[in-house]
Amino acid sequence: MASPMRIRAAAKDGVTEVRVLMSHVMETGQRKDSSGAVIPAHFITELTAKHNDRLVLAAEFGPSVSTNPYLAFKFAGGAKGDKLVVSWVDNKGDSRSDEVQIA
Amino acid sequence: MRRQLLFTALGAAIALTSPLAGAAGDELNFDAYREMLADGNPAELLEMEGEELWRTARGPKNATLEQCDLGRGPGVVEGAAAQLPRYFADTDKVQDLESRLMHCMEAQQGIPSAEIINGQFLKGERGKLAALVAYVVTHSKGKPIAIDLSHPRVKEMYDMGERAFRYRTGAMDFACSSCHSQDGKRIRATQLPNITKPEGAAEGWSSWPAYRVSNSQFWTMQHRLWDCFRQQRTAEPVFASDVTIALSVFMAGKGNGAEARWPGVKR
Known part of the structure; x- marks a missing residue:
């Protein structure tokens, strides 16, 4: 089970700014451990953000994204109290979905 | 998109x-x-983990840390880190945040301190302790550093810390002061604070614990000091030992009054 994300979303003048901090190792599959064995790739592949039930962002992530990724984006619409759901899936099939109310 | x-x-x-x-x-x-x-300091993830750990019943005694007294009363986290290290009557010791949390984990949860002292950084109970540190220090962000140097035991540690700071040892005959007693010095691209001055001491003390972006690790002040000893090529200090706490008292005490910026973020 993956650790929770920290999501902050604030609406101002009809635009919502979302900042997401994800907890993930984001292993590239290119690194070796101290005994020389390759550390298997383990990274987020897809991320979506939904405002209520409307898809506002769909992104494809890859091994070049850092450990514990940080993502900030803005979308038109959204009001205080609305629901925002951010979800990701990684290459091992693990997933995480967190929800916040827009502030 | x-x-x-x-x-x-x-x-x-x-x-x-x-x-x-x-x-x-x-x-x-x-x-x-x-x-x-x-803006996106991943130390926040550690802070969340630490908050969870603070409230979770764990250890042989299956207790939370919510009765842990960090110096401002049982369970008070707000502003506690800014006043540490301090003297605690119950242990008759001057303790920094890590050693105090370690004491609470043993006293309240029954998690033996030896497990943390003999453990490794970022792993096991010592790793969990770092998450707790992230949680506690975040609740002192923006608060002025306020070490009570009027207490004779704290002052004693301050003086010991200053001696340790200037004590040359190891293969290269280095002291902390070899690198940290002049203005405007750096190692590679890292600027070295001049810890003999209040501004420099405050700079050092208020920017750790921190998340290091280059290795994706969250380092507590104990971890930072341990690495200073290692870089000095001398004997590595025991986790939460008096010399580490004395150095912390020296640095924090000299930096008194400056604003804590915890948790920091480093290259």
């Missing part, structure tokens, strides 16, 4: 290189980079 993401990433990459490119000679400055990183 993918294009927009790519564009943002490109913008970030350009912004990251510009402080370097624009810097002349000894003016290597990572402040702009640090400022950008601070």
